[in-house]
Amino acid sequence: MDHGTRRQNIVEKLLSELFQGLIKPGERLRVERLAERYGVSVTPIREALVELAGLGVTELQANRGAVMCAFGPRQVREICQLRRILECEATRGACGRIAPFELSTLKAELTKLAGARRTIRWSAETRRLDSQLHELITERCGNERLAYEIRRYAVLFRLLRDARHNKRTARDNYSQMDENAEHVAIVDALIVGDAERAAAAMAYHVNQSAAALIQDLFENHEIEADRTPAFLQTRTSTLAATI
Amino acid sequence: MDHGTRRQNIVEKLLSELFQGLIKPGERLRVERLAERYGVSVTPIREALVELAGLGVTELQANRGAVMCAFGPRQVREICQLRRILECEATRGACGRIAPFELSTLKAELTKLAGARRTIRWSAETRRLDSQLHELITERCGNERLAYEIRRYAVLFRLLRDARHNKRTARDNYSQMDENAEHVAIVDALIVGDAERAAAAMAYHVNQSAAALIQDLFENHEIEADRTPAFLQTRTSTLAATI
DNA sequence: CGGTTTAGGATTGTATACAATCAATCGAAA
DNA sequence: TTTCGATTGATTGTATACAATCCTAAACCG
DSSP: OOTTOHHHHHHHHHHHHHHTTSSOTTOEEOHHHHHHHHTSOHHHHHHHHHHHHHTTSEEEETTTEEEEOOOSHHHHHHHHHHHHHHHHHHHHHHTTTSOHHHHHHHHHHHHHHHTSOOOHHHHHHHHHHHHHHHHHHHHTSSOHHHHHHHHHHHHHHHHHHHHHHHHSOSTTTTOSOOHHHHHHHHHHHHHHTOHHHHHHHHHHHHHHHHHHHHHHHSTTSOOOOOSOOOHHHHHHHHHHHHO | OOTTOHHHHHHHHHHHHHHTTSSOTTOEEOHHHHHHHHTSOHHHHHHHHHHHHHTTSEEEETTTEEEEOOOSHHHHHHHHHHHHHHHHHHHHHHTTTSOHHHHHHHHHHHHHHHTSOOOHHHHHHHHHHHHHHHHHHHHTSSOHHHHHHHHHHHHHHHHHHHHHHHHSOSTTTTOSOOHHHHHHHHHHHHHHTOHHHHHHHHHHHHHHHHHHHHHHHSTTSOOOOOSOOOHHHHHHHHHHHHO
């Protein structure tokens, strides 16, 4: 039935459970237990853990198995920061590599949507155009490897968004700031060929969605002190060791 | 003996062989053959292939195994471009997070080395300080995930440098432009806290080493036309399909 | 009483056996 | 002759059996 796709399925399931808080950071992932939980043997489980380690969400310790890495607001922020770095560079690269025709078509759809009533259909269309814009920029960025890394992170991002969706109540589902305006800003800059402005618009857009993500996923979460203080306070001990 | 580390060993060996041109792009990697070649069973081979797929050097096709991805000047350039993106951002982040004491110590070593005679010992010291600077910036960049990705790419980069070293004749081993000067420029900018100048210096440094790498690895290679032409020439057909 | 050591169980890592899938070839019918 | 389908061989993906390693804890000596 699913012969040949078990590893990928398990990767997605484990990621999803992690993002929903069902697996706690530091928890050991025992292959046998996971195998019986998902109704498969340990082989695809092990391979999934290797893949997850490549994504930086599990740590493989030799002869000691896999443990979940930390996951909280800070980690989400870091994921989004990395996504911002990658997508901004892709936007710069894509500038001048996308036909004006494509851009104007996209812009027309976006502006039409920006003025439309906010229904379920509107929300779905917004997400569709979001994916379309990001994928267009990714595939035209001129650097296959950059595109590959962006897609790797897109998986993480999509599952984070799903986790957010599961957690959210239906109340303010459409109250988010208008993504379409942010998209139009990106497209406008691409149309006139201003790479830096396009990158800046993309940075703003990614930061906005990052903030919304963290807000909804961890709104009742204890505030963690990750505004790192001046280096001298915390680094003194390590300084003595490294110098 | 090497119980628990076989996967990693095989990852490194396969990467090394790829970078030396012993495995051709598009070639299918049959697990059985690799298993007997390396004297292990197929299990660690399979896991290594999963990990390599995460690094973007193999492609896993469901029920059809793994094939080597393309590898040439273009791919090396893309790897280096990504490294530049990551390390530049890390440099920005590390600005203000490294104690002046550490920076001045490092600068003293670098300047001393810049004036020294170019012996084998000089070369080794240069590489040592190169690693030290990059690792310092990486671990202080303030973003654990960014650091993780940089280290992932550092593996690729180290093996590329090794492959270059194997290919190089002994002749002009030290004729490279002075890396130490580039390092001093980075450190200087960090000392005065100018994040953008530090990032620019890092960009220059990474680009220089990328050029040297490509030069030595592919000097007799056919020039490939990857200065992508205006989009309209090659993209016309796909345009019709996607719009 | 404290520290070291050494069985025991639990868990991982590796090898191997088996099932599912794919590609290629052969053959038969249109 | 060409095209469609079945068959077969090769190869992958999965399950399971076994070996190596780690963690715990109790026994043993100082």
